[in-house]
Amino acid sequence: MVNSTLLEQNVSKDKQREFLLASDTQLDKLDFLMQAMIKTSRLETGVISLEKKEQPIYDTLAKKGTC
DSSP states (O other), rough: OOHHHHHHSSHHHHHHHHHHHHHHHHHHHHHHHHHHHHHHHHHHTTTOOOOOOOOOOHHHHHHHOHH
């Protein structure tokens, strides 16, 4: 819809930038979803596997905060 508006309507430069930023945000979300689907597929087919191990929750939380 955003791209159609940009192609079909006479839109100010400010509105063009706003629309392009919105489109960029949506593309980022779509990329995230596609990557998640690829990872899920790899898990389901056994291409990758997870290994469970016990670990203090603090270490996991501390590591997450530094990423």
